[in-house]
Amino acid sequence: MTTLPINARKPHLFPKLPLPFRDAIDAYSLELKLLAMKILGMMEKALKIDGKEITELFEDGTQSMRMNYYPPCPQPEKIVTNGIYRSIEHRATVNKLKERLSIATFYNPINKEFGPAHSLVTEKSPALFRRIAAKDYFKGLFARELGGKSYLDVMRINN
Template identity: 50%
Template sequence: MEKVKAEIQEFFNLPMEEKRKFWQQPGQIEGFGQAFVVSEEQKLDWGDLFFMVTLPPHLRKPHLFPKLPLPFRDTLEVYAVELKNLAMAILGFMAKALKMEAKDMKALFEEGFQAMRMNYYPPCPQPDQVIGLTPHSDSVGLTILLQVNEMEGLQVRKNGIWIPIKALPDAFVVNIGDVLEIVTNGNYRSIEHRAVVNSVKERLSIATFYNPKIEGDVGPAPSLVTPHSPALFKNVSVADYLKGLFSRELHGKSYLDVLKIDSEAESN
């Protein structure tokens, strides 16, 4: 963990001309730049990020992960595998807690894809006038967040109130994503969160997203749908789910709402 933290810090300390080698290409979300830029009119977040798919290897963009400087590339290679194993263990425990068919969770996530987003939030002279990362829920299965330094900034929304999350050394923060809310038919709820900035010191973190396999479908697990607990969400292919996701700005849990069966019925 300490190697990952140190080398992420070193990456963001590189001269801008070096980081520009990983710049987001037009129409792409992977690379160094900003999150979910879908129009020239939208308000951008106060921070930089480096987002890329890390697993499986054949989904990596050739100009990103393979071009990372050493030893950073090797460190992330090991970290990616360890985080995949951690995510699968957590998903297994969650399935067991719901008395869900283990094969349902395993079939969806075992060959899933993983992405990482490294975040850099610089100090801001007027922190109350900007946002580090727009309020949203993660449209993935699980998010595993590692604080690179111990500056606080992550907040979660509970009962309409934003609650700061204390940065604990050598600890992960695990967020349930929209996909897991769908798969568990609402038994586990995704969490709306945001990042705020301060005027004193930079904040850095790395979020690892674990997702279902691209060739699969997303919908409530059959073992969790009964006459007394009908499906709350539509079934969609993972490919269509991602296509819809990446065409939208970050905004609360609005994308999850699109997939709710009751919202579709109410609109007819």
Template identity: 35%
Template sequence: MASSQPLSPSHGSLQELAKEFKLGVPDRYIQEHRETTFVSNSSSPLPSIPVIDLNDFIISILESNNDQLKSLRSVCHEWGIFQLVNHGVDKLLVEKMKKETIEFFNLPLEEKLRYKLKGGDYQGYGQTILHSQDQKIDWADRFYMITNPLHRRKSHLLPDFPPSLRDTMENYLQELQKLAMTLFSLIGQAVNIDKQEMVDIFEDGMQSVRMTYYPPCPQPDLVMGLTPHSDAAGITILLQVNEVQGLQVKKDGVWFPVNFRPDAFVVNVGDILEIMSNGVYNSIEHRATVNTTNERISLAMFFNPKLEADVGPAKSLLTNTGEPPLYQTVVMEQYLKDFFSRKLNGKTFLEKMKIRNCESSET
């Protein structure tokens, strides 16, 4: 991946700096062209992202009923995001993961800076990674790291965590890996990709995690907690750590908020699945906003193909449907290098991946 210039050490923690910004926001955080959010009224109620019950899917598959798969295909095509309930991950583990994440951000600054971003790297604790000196900075602190394959882990990050956070994180990663493979199987079946092809591509693939802390902001309408983007991933599984909302998605050209259910994960389709589905699925564009009074904390896990796997329209899908490929095929590791070296957001990069003169895929 391309090297990037992190913020200087004096800017190591927005969580600490934000305590000083009582009256205004420094220019480097101000977003000049922020699009407005949908406001509901009696004639235009607030749209709500779909909720999927994993138990219903398992029962449906056992009964050879394809209605749930058709619904999943529709959700991933129309929305590219859904809330997943009855997901099977132990509630006590989820609650412990939330608690440990909050405690990480409550550590003294000198403790957190043990994991700070190093020059030219993108893994560790810090603020927005800078590609240019005039780049705007998100109103957030982040901790990002690769967790799989194991040999790609940084020795000073997860292995060096406080024992309780490390052990909880390891258990959480294992459970989320199982859940992700179940979802890949179902999402693949829904669009006519053979189950074995999904296993070959995603099992023991590249996985990473990002913990994000969004401090309160005196002028929240001027900043972004997370710049609009789509994820360069297969799927993302997001855990809302505290009860503060802030995630927004863009549908039909309009931004509107996601209201989290306390018992759910939010799952969104990433660029890789849009490519693998040959354009049937939608890698949803999303962003995060902040508020004046409450911090927001989230934990996202990103699931990708093996680094040596080919990324392109799924071979079995092309065979099963007879459709021509709409996207190029590249090796995953090269895909990531190209994505980050071009410094593009997901949707722009997907356009680069499209084969010229191809029409968009329709369901």
């Protein structure tokens, strides 16, 4: 579900969402954007990146949420697929007695270019990853199979 910017939402897909839930999403989305920008600013400072290269990359980005509901599981100790389905890195822990709700939030830049921060690339520290338009990065990311652990290897410059 796209949460920000508000004009990118598709409320017609969720016509029966109760108004209190929509209000909660509005408030949560805006607070989470502030938190995300604060964390990105701290990353800039910790990495000694000049200017606001990271925060500017994300300031007009999109935010989306994914919510997963896990009901109580009568036998949480079992392995359901017997190893046939290989799980990706994220795994949910189920409980025999209690339900679980997981909310993941993603913040993505749009109409920008990904790559090493310009201020971190020097003669002594050359770029290890290539630059790519955000739309091309996401196109490749979502087109790949889940066999590997990281899409970042596609970005790596082979020296």
